Amino acid sequence: MDKLLYTAVSGASRTLEAQAIRANNLANANTAGFRADLERVQHHQLDGVGQPTRVLAQTQSAGTSLSSGAMMATGRDLDVAIQGEGWFTVQVDDGEAYTRAGGFTLTDDGLLQLDGRLVMGIDGPLQLPEYRELEISKDGSVSVMPAEGGLTEEIGQLKLVNPDSALMSKASDGLMRFDGGVAAPQDEEVATVSGFLEGSNVQAIDELLASMNLGRQFEVQIKLMKSAETLAQAGNRLVRGS
Template structure:
């Protein structure tokens, strides 16, 4: 009975963790640039006779989301593979979200974090018109007019998504912690935002399946309790 109860509790804990992951994916189905979290179940030995099933991170989905036109020049989407580079207090972090803005100092930011260029943060001068090339090059026509001037280029990277891990801030970082190098092959398109790559139907079906699994684990716990009570009655009758 003890082994049955332990197995049921371990399974129920794993299912609850998986349900939380699926719920987070579903809650971000409309979040621009969101990457769906993947799950991996692994066995964790806690004693010579006990093994607990544990939900581990299998990284994030590399599938591209749908592109939605916005008509805004600083709304950018990465074509196919690649990531934007952001600068945080802990170092570089990476994202597919491309809703870029200018702070009061003219610095390019995304979600309040500086956007990294090839040579550091990107600070734009006052301009009359702004252009973003396919390779991430940012050019402007100065406020006073004149010829087009190149003011910087986005740092675009292209890691293997299996090597990336998502932090609590929703940003991606390499599992080994080493900053990524820029990749000239990554391209962007201006005037579009990439939607979430969460498959809502698939996540919903998986959540329903997990709910049924949880019910099974609860029934096993009740069975273990009934067996334990029956065993105690037999001992009391002896």
């Protein structure tokens, strides 16, 4: 009975963790640039007397789906999307991090930012002067026409990277990082398009169906726990009766 109960508890715990991942994905179905989390489970075989017996589910750190999201036209100058593979670079406390979100804003000092983090250019954080017109070209070059008019001038270039995804992992803040904090080099092959945002790659229907299936699995595990309790009570009665 203890083995049955332990197995059921292990399964229920894994199911709850998987439900949390699915719930987070659904909550970010409309978050620009969001990359869906993937549950990862490894089987763990327990050795019994004579032959291996039980196989339990052991949850691993969540993976990340790197498929592209749908392009959404906004017409806003500071909205930028990456076409194909690649990442924008933002400044974080421990160096650099990478994202597909491109809904940039400006600070009062003209610094380009994303969700409160400075957006990195190839020479450091990008700072824009007061301008009348703004253009972000395909290679990430940022050009402005001064507020007083005149010729358009290039003031910097977005740092666009495309490292090996196997060397990156998603942190709790939703940004991608290298394991060990290594900074990725600029990749001239990464292309951007201005006036667009890339949507989340979450497939809402698939996530909802997966959540429903996980709910059913959890109910099965609870029933197994109750069965283990019933068997234990029956065994105790037999022992007392003897």
